Amino acid sequence: MPPPHPDDEFHPPTTDDPAWTETCWFTFSVPERRLSGQLYPFFVPNQGVAAGGAYFWDDHGDQLWNCRYAKNFWHLALDDQPLSDLSLPNGIRYRCLEPLTKYQLGYDDPDGGDEIHVELTFTAVTPPHYLGESHHLDQPGRYEGTITLHGERIDVDSYGFRDRSWGVRPQFGPGLTSSPAPCGGYSYATASPQDGFHSITMNFGDGCLNIHGYLLRDGEWSNLTQGRRDVLDRDPATGFPRRVRLDGVDELGRELHADGRCQNRLGLFLNPNLFTVNCLTEWRFDGITAFGEDHDNWSAPAARQFFRRQLGFDPA
Numbered sequence: 335m336p337p338p339h340p341d342d343e344f345h346p347p348t349t350d351d352p353a354w355t356e357t358c359w360f361t362f363s364v365p366e367r368r369l370s371g372q373l374y375p376f377f378v379p380n381q382g383v384a385a386g387g388a389y390f391w392d393d394h395g396d397q398l399w400n401c402r403y404a405k406n407f408w409h410l411a412l413d414d415q416p417l418s419d420l421s422l423p424n425g426i427r428y429r430c431l432e433p434l435t436k437y438q439l440g441y442d443d444p445d446g447g448d449e450i451h452v453e454l455t456f457t458a459v460t461p462p463h464y465l466g467e468s469h470h471l472d473q474p475g476r477y478e479g480t481i482t483l484h485g486e487r488i489d490v491d492s493y494g495f496r497d498r499s500w501g502v503r504p505q506f507g508p509g510l511t512s513s514p515a516p517c518g519g520y521s522y523a524t525a526s527p528q529d530g531f532h533s534i535t536m537n538f539g540d541g542c543l544n545i546h547g548y549l550l551r552d553g554e555w556s557n558l559t560q561g562r563r564d565v566l567d568r569d570p571a572t573g574f575p576r577r578v579r580l581d582g583v584d585e586l587g588r589e590l591h592a593d594g595r596c597q598n599r600l601g602l603f604l605n606p607n608l609f610t611v612n613c614l615t616e617w618r619f620d621g622i623t624a625f626g627e628d629h630d631n632w633s634a635p636a637a638r639q640f641f642r643r644q645l646g647f648d649p650a
Contacts, residue, residue, distance in 0.1 A: 338418035339433040341462070341471060344377070345500045347589035352380050354578045355503040358417060358428065359388060360439055360456060362477040362494035363614050365615045365625040368393040369488070370614045371452070371481060373441060374604060377412060380588030384410045386443050389612075390450065390483060396574060398602055402483060403450050404442070418444030431455075433460055434473075437496075453492060454479035459527040462540050464575070465534070465546045470499040472532055472546075474524040474541065491529040492625065493524035495532075505606045509633050510536065518542055518634030519563040520610075521580050523617035528553040530626075531590055531619065533580055535563040549584040551620060556584040565630065574611045578628045592619035594628050609637040 340578035345606070356379065361372040370393045376385040385408045391401035398404040407424040413643040417428035427440035441452035455478050462471040477494045480487055504512045515536040524530035546559030561582025565575045575596050582590040596613035603609050611630040616623065632640065642648045 335431070336433055338416070338430045341498065342430045342433055344379070344417045345469070347379055348503065349561075350380055350469060351419045351502050352378070353502050354378070354380050355539075356417075356498075356500040357565045358496075358498055360437070360454075360494070360496045361627065362454065362490060363490055363625060363627075364488055364490055365597070365614065365616075366484060367488065368614060369483075370572055370600070370612065370627075372612070373439060373452075374406075375420070375422060375424075375426055376605065379412060382412050382455065383408075384412045385533065386410055386422045386426050387604070388424070388450070388452075389600060389602065390481070391598055393598040396572065396599040396601060398600075401600055403443075404600075404602070406441065407444070414426070421434065428544070430457065434458070441477075443632060445486065448482065448485045450484075451482040452479075456494070456496060459530075462539055463532065463548050469501045470497065470546075472497045472522075474522065474530055493530075493618060495522055495524075495627070501502035503605070505517060507607065508635050514538060515641070517630075517632045519578075519631060520629035521563055521592075521594070521615070521618070523579065523594075523615070523624040523625070524550075525622045529622055530624065531558075531580070531582075533545060533558055533561050533563065533582060535561065547582065549582065549588060549590050553560065554586070555589065556586045558582045558584050559589070561590070563628075566645065569599075571577075572599070572601070573641045575613060576647075578615065590619060592617050594618075594626075596628060597625075603634070607634045608632075609634055623644050 374387040387406035390403040395401040429438040458475040518536040522532040535542035542563040547558035567577040594615040
């Protein structure tokens with residue numbers, strides 16, 4: 335087996351900043367069950383600690399306390415293990431099978447019992463997509479395997495996503511990832527190895543505009559050069575998205591118009607200054623119906639202000 339690519343391993347911190355952080359996120363779904371799952375470890379090497387989150391939710395339960403399963407362990411000891419063959423004390427297991435292409439994933443509840451057991455393989459359908467010169471990559475792929483949830487074995491065979499980032503990620507400030515943007519989005523769908531899209535959007539005052547993304551149409555891949563994400567409808571009881579739209583144009587001049595209907599929702603803090611509503615989303619684009627996700631992302635202060643106003647707690 336060839337050695338892992340450097341981006342499959344931990345990166346040496348480029349600064350002694352205690353906020354230097356590395357992530358390795360995998361997300362998958364069982365669309366016919368409206369069931370989503372994600373594994374999200376968060377490594378802080380200059381502090382010698384890691385966090386490990388595992389979340390599973392469907393259309394019944396949209397909070398950490400009422401979803402199908404959720405545990406996030408903070409301040410785990412960051413042992414001297416390669417990321418390409420990793421076992422965290424919270425139960426997450428990662429193994430790189432083919433560089434930048436194929437990964438074996440596992441998870442078991444560290445408290446024991448039959449509440450959750452995960453055995454999955456992720457196989458990429460495109461090369462990674464890097465965000466400019468920064469230290470971030472995104473990649474669509476196919477998940478195959480099983481999860482056992484509360485004693486029920488569930489087959490998984492669907493498209494999903496992964497991303498990686500490494501660099502300084504402060505947990506303070508009014509905006510997302512130390513930017514002035516109070517909110518943004520993360521949207522994607524994969525219909526096949528020939529058709530799909532992805533967009534990261536940030537709101538710097540003119541709406542949620544694309545800063546990074548791609549369009550894959552008829553097997554031809556191209557960067558998105560512009561785009562906009564709009565939430566068209568929100569649940570009056572929670573403020574969480576119910577319907578979203580993404581419009582964009584790629585480097586080849588091709589237009590993307592995608593309408594998304596959220597099939598489930600989970601609101602959670604992925605870190606102390608990133609509140610997100612993660613939604614399994616049925617997208618319609620180019621005459622295709624495909625599943626993916628939409629994330630409604632907020633800094634902590636912006637989330638409090640927006641959702642309190644949305645729910646009528648504070649005057650607009």
